Amino acid sequence: MSSQFNVPSTIVTGAGALRELAPQLRRRDLDRVLLVTDRFMVGSGLVPRIVAELSAAGIFTEVFDDVQPDPSVDNVLAGLARLRAARSQAVVALGGGSPIDCAKVIAVSSTNRGPMEQFMGRDKVPNAGLPLIAIPTTAGTGSEVTKVAVITDTRRDVKMMMLDSHLLPAVALVDFELTLSMPPALTAAVGVDTLTHGIEAYVSKLATPLTDPLALSCIRLVGENLECAWREPGNRAAREGMMLAATQGGMAFANSSVALVHGMSRPIGALFHVPHGVSNAMLLPTVTRFSVPGALGRYATVARTLGWSPGVESDEAAAMTLVDGLDALNARLQIPALRAYPKIEEGKFRASLAKMAADALASGSPQNNPVVPTLDQIVGLYLQAW
Numbered sequence: 001m002s003s004q005f006n007v008p009s010t011i012v013t014g015a016g017a018l019r020e021l022a023p024q025l026r027r028r029d030l031d032r033v034l035l036v037t038d039r040f041m042v043g044s045g046l047v048p049r050i051v052a053e054l055s056a057a058g059i060f061t062e063v064f065d066d067v068q069p070d071p072s073v074d075n076v077l078a079g080l081a082r083l084r085a086a087r088s089q090a091v092v093a094l095g096g097g098s099p100i101d102c103a104k105v106i107a108v109s110s111t112n113r114g115p116m117e118q119f120m121g122r123d124k125v126p127n128a129g130l131p132l133i134a135i136p137t138t139a140g141t142g143s144e145v146t147k148v149a150v151i152t153d154t155r156r157d158v159k160m161m162m163l164d165s166h167l168l169p170a171v172a173l174v175d176f177e178l179t180l181s182m183p184p185a186l187t188a189a190v191g192v193d194t195l196t197h198g199i200e201a202y203v204s205k206l207a208t209p210l211t212d213p214l215a216l217s218c219i220r221l222v223g224e225n226l227e228c229a230w231r232e233p234g235n236r237a238a239r240e241g242m243m244l245a246a247t248q249g250g251m252a253f254a255n256s257s258v259a260l261v262h263g264m265s266r267p268i269g270a271l272f273h274v275p276h277g278v279s280n281a282m283l284l285p286t287v288t289r290f291s292v293p294g295a296l297g298r299y300a301t302v303a304r305t306l307g308w309s310p311g312v313e314s315d316e317a318a319a320m321t322l323v324d325g326l327d328a329l330n331a332r333l334q335i336p337a338l339r340a341y342p343k344i345e346e347g348k349f350r351a352s353l354a355k356m357a358a359d360a361l362a363s364g365s366p367q368n369n370p371v372v373p374t375l376d377q378i379v380g381l382y383l384q385a386w
């Protein structure tokens with residue numbers, strides 16, 4: 001079976017990659033840009049610095065900083081209005097996955113008619129968007145290199161997953177120095193999201209010979225660097241390792257797929273506003289235990305790649321070491337269980353199980369899992385993870 005592999009045509013990595021922004025815009029003759037970001041990035045001083053640098057290069061920047069975590073349809077519409085009013089020729093995204101995803105959908109909404117709900121699913125974006133340059137500040141979603149965007153439809157409480165090569169940034173500037181300011185809780189959440197990308201890309205039914213090495217490198221780098229970055233936020237080597245892991249994880253999962261963890265995680269985010277990485281982490285051990293029989297050798301390889309299982313252990317033992325290790329990792333990173341998370345009220349959680357399971361299946365992600373669950377099994381997994 002053939003498979004397609006899409007990544008941005010230019011990816012600049014390493015300390016100081018951000019300095020490439022003006023030159024990359026200039027070489028494309030783009031001198032009016034919409035900068036899509038959030039309030040934190042403005043408050044941190046980074047946005048004013050970027051605006052000044054672009055201005056010195058003769059580029060006019062309109063700043064749209066109204067993106068919320070888990071961006072909504074309304075965030076995209078507000079950004080689109082600003083883009084049109086400012087007659088921007090290109091979009092620059094600065095921030096975590098939320099500003100980057102919002103910017104992707106602003107860029108394609110400017111060149112496609114109709115409601116953005118039509119973009120939900122695979123290959124549903126008819127026309128290419130305005131050029132997009134993505135600059136991640138978390139490590140992370142990998143959104144800077146993916147053809148994926150997740151936008152929340154607040155009317156239906158659904159996180160809409162859109163996957164189309166028209167959503168790809170033209171350029172990704174991957175500068176780990178921008179992640180040095182992440183506090184430990186954020187480092188943990190986005191770091192386990194990265195790990196989940198690596199694992200799901202590797203065990204997915206859609207894994208390919210091009211995605212496997214990226215997924216395994218992502219997993220190895222997380223094993224080597226996540227806890228150090230969490231303990232020592234200023235550790236440059238650990239931050240660089242996690243940034244690389246996030247970008248490789250993004251390249252891997254967007255061209256393979258995510259699977260059951262992400263499928264079940266999005267409904268929790270949509271209903272209870274749990275950060276994406278945290279809801280992944282809450283589900284990862286339980287879903288891994290369920291999925292091991294479908295890809296035993298691959299899960300064993302994940303355990304060995306993380307450095308958790310010695311090579312002499314059998315595949316069965318290594319896979320069990322992985323499940324236990326994922327539980328222990330959550331505990332060490334102080335990521336709470338579902339039942340201990342203040343925003344998740346037990347009555348509402350139980351009452352929402354059928355909707356969450358149906359929305360998980362409707363996203364298509366569980367169908368790529370090594371073991372494809374029924375609706376009832378998904379309900380059972382939510383209860384086990386509780």
Ligand SMILES: NC(=O)c1ccc[n+]([C@@H]2O[C@H](COP(=O)([O-])OP(=O)(O)OC[C@H]3O[C@@H](n4cnc5c(N)ncnc54)[C@H](O)[C@@H]3O)[C@@H](O)[C@H]2O)c1
Nearest residue numbers: 040069070096097098137138141143146148150181182276
């Ligand atoms: N498109 C994709 O490929 C993809 C993949 C995975 C997840 N996602 C989506 O990405 C979103 C989550 O993105 P995220 O986890 O990066 O978080 P985020 O963008 O929602 O940011 C979370 C918080 O961290 C802050 N922050 C960002 N960078 C910081 C820094 N350097 N220092 C301190 N604070 C910082 C933000 O201001 C915000 O308050 C979700 O909507 C998720 O569904 C997308």
Ligand SMILES: [Fe+2]
Nearest residue numbers: 141193197276
């Ligand atoms: Fe994710």
